[in-house]
Amino acid sequence: MLSKLASFAGIQGPVVTIVMDGFGIAKSDVGSAIVAANTPTLDKLYATCPHITLRAHGTAVGMPSDEDMGNSEVGHNAIGAGQVYSQGASLVADAIASGQIWQGRAWQEIVAGAKASTLHFIGLFSDGNVHAHVDHLKAMILRAKEEGVKTVRIHAMLDGRDVPETSALDYVEPFEAFLSGLNGADFDAQFASGGGRMAITMDRYDANWSMVDKGWHTHVLGEGPQFASASDAIKGLRAQFPGTIDQDLPAFVIAKDGKAVGTIEDGDSVVFYNFRGDRALEITLAFEGDNFAKFDRVRVPKVTYAGMLQYDGDLKLPKRFLVNPPVILDTTGEWFAKSGIKQFACSETQKFGHVTYFWNGNRSNKFEGETYLEVPSDVVPFEQRPWMKAAEIADAMIDALRSGEYKTLRCNFANGDMVGHTGNFRAATMAVEAVDLELARVLQVVDEMGGVALITADHGNADEMFELDKKTKQPSLNADGSYKAKTAHTLNPVPLILFGKAAAGKLGLKQIEGAGLSNIAATTANLLGFEKHAKWDESLLEIK
Numbered sequence: 001m002l003s004k005l006a007s008f009a010g011i012q013g014p015v016v017t018i019v020m021d022g023f024g025i026a027k028s029d030v031g032s033a034i035v036a037a038n039t040p041t042l043d044k045l046y047a048t049c050p051h052i053t054l055r056a057h058g059t060a061v062g063m064p065s066d067e068d069m070g071n072s073e074v075g076h077n078a079i080g081a082g083q084v085y086s087q088g089a090s091l092v093a094d095a096i097a098s099g100q101i102w103q104g105r106a107w108q109e110i111v112a113g114a115k116a117s118t119l120h121f122i123g124l125f126s127d128g129n130v131h132a133h134v135d136h137l138k139a140m141i142l143r144a145k146e147e148g149v150k151t152v153r154i155h156a157m158l159d160g161r162d163v164p165e166t167s168a169l170d171y172v173e174p175f176e177a178f179l180s181g182l183n184g185a186d187f188d189a190q191f192a193s194g195g196g197r198m199a200i201t202m203d204r205y206d207a208n209w210s211m212v213d214k215g216w217h218t219h220v221l222g223e224g225p226q227f228a229s230a231s232d233a234i235k236g237l238r239a240q241f242p243g244t245i246d247q248d249l250p251a252f253v254i255a256k257d258g259k260a261v262g263t264i265e266d267g268d269s270v271v272f273y274n275f276r277g278d279r280a281l282e283i284t285l286a287f288e289g290d291n292f293a294k295f296d297r298v299r300v301p302k303v304t305y306a307g308m309l310q311y312d313g314d315l316k317l318p319k320r321f322l323v324n325p326p327v328i329l330d331t332t333g334e335w336f337a338k339s340g341i342k343q344f345a346c347s348e349t350q351k352f353g354h355v356t357y358f359w360n361g362n363r364s365n366k367f368e369g370e371t372y373l374e375v376p377s378d379v380v381p382f383e384q385r386p387w388m389k390a391a392e393i394a395d396a397m398i399d400a401l402r403s404g405e406y407k408t409l410r411c412n413f414a415n416g417d418m419v420g421h422t423g424n425f426r427a428a429t430m431a432v433e434a435v436d437l438e439l440a441r442v443l444q445v446v447d448e449m450g451g452v453a454l455i456t457a458d459h460g461n462a463d464e465m466f467e468l469d470k471k472t473k474q475p476s477l478n479a480d481g482s483y484k485a486k487t488a489h490t491l492n493p494v495p496l497i498l499f500g501k502a503a504a505g506k507l508g509l510k511q512i513e514g515a516g517l518s519n520i521a522a523t524t525a526n527l528l529g530f531e532k533h534a535k536w537d538e539s540l541l542e543i544k
């Protein structure tokens, strides 16, 4: 049980955490949709409220290095758990470096299953290190060959979302060369199918199952437009759909003499090599789910299936996994529940699992006293609706605040991130403005209820909408002189703002050395009048 703080009994009203997804602090005004946007609410918050900056990338959120950008999983894990765990990217890299992954039963079963058949790898094909890394795939293919697997097929989701928007060939062409170097009389590894990650397979939070349906038809059944190689497919599809960036390219199948080279058959082994769970759960369910009814699978091959990690510890999905996931314990969700307070969590579909499943350490079950509200996201290209469901999320937060039921509430506004990922600068400024507008509505009610709000972000995105030249650090230009759009997250810090009349003049925020997202949990606890959990990183609350 959490004990009350000695010197400060906490805020009378509710304590709210608002995550503006993809909202970093830009180093340069050029290319920042946040700087370009009209943001009277945020401007006023910066002018009148205590605010500091937090680290939201690299080792501060459990990534292997400070070259790694932050992402929603590691960001929400850190905010919700108040601690930094080595995350999937690090755990997999370490398991490969130490060789531990090959000793595990899961890998051995995968290899045993594939010796007389085919080993399939399905996953995101880039070095973005948010969901997956091609180096992990490379290591597994080399090892599989060493252990006597003869046939390998790769089903590659093109990225362009965690890496530059039209970079697919930078990954695929060297990989084709790598595979031809390995291939010979007794080893045959090839790409078999693929498509843009936002077109097939990698849907999340039940937002659009038709993507997974398409992925199944592509990878498993081998149906779709045929090409001779993955690089041909990318070039051909780009020519056919000019202006389409990698993440949105349609599905393709590699075929020889009109026949798909890598359908998935009974007796094959399948590794879904993404380590991050949100976009891995649906396809995993399609392979493993009994009584599966999300779409007609037509044919369900009996395969040995493994995920890179276990993606959901509550649902035990998948059953077989190559590397143990971080065991995230003593989250705020759990500890506040144990202290008997009621908690409210809300977002729209695209980020719903972020404030529930990621927040609670990748668990899908609620803790006692938690209420979740999901606002269904539109299924549209978000540059066409940059306001997304910000207004509906604000409505829900306002109702929940006014109900007086909840001592702590949390929400995520998806706009800066989801629209930032489209690379559309104009739409991203509107996304930021939508959040700013709705923030004002929520904050008014926070004051009305005598509460306070911590306004923050999980990582940057809309703060850098143009690719920066690696050497000059200035925005890169396209051949026609326009700026090169950037769709990925950034390495920038994020804000932490303490809002509320209840705090004015009495409470502040400390900018301690190395402050990061994991310091928010203890800060929230203190605002609630609780001591922090012993395992949580330090509180940033200053009591004046």
Ligand SMILES: O=C(O)[C@H](O)COP(=O)(O)O
Residues within 6 Å of the ligand: 021, 070, 071, 072, 073, 130, 131, 161, 162, 279, 417, 421
């Ligand atoms: O899954 C995605 O959309 C991107 O790879 C990362 O975005 P997120 O970490 O903000 O969800």
Ligand SMILES: [Mn+2]
Residues within 6 Å of the ligand: 021, 022, 071, 072, 073, 075, 417, 458, 459
């Ligand atoms: Mn995010």
Ligand SMILES: [Mn+2]
Residues within 6 Å of the ligand: 022, 072, 417, 418, 421, 461, 489
């Ligand atoms: Mn994102």
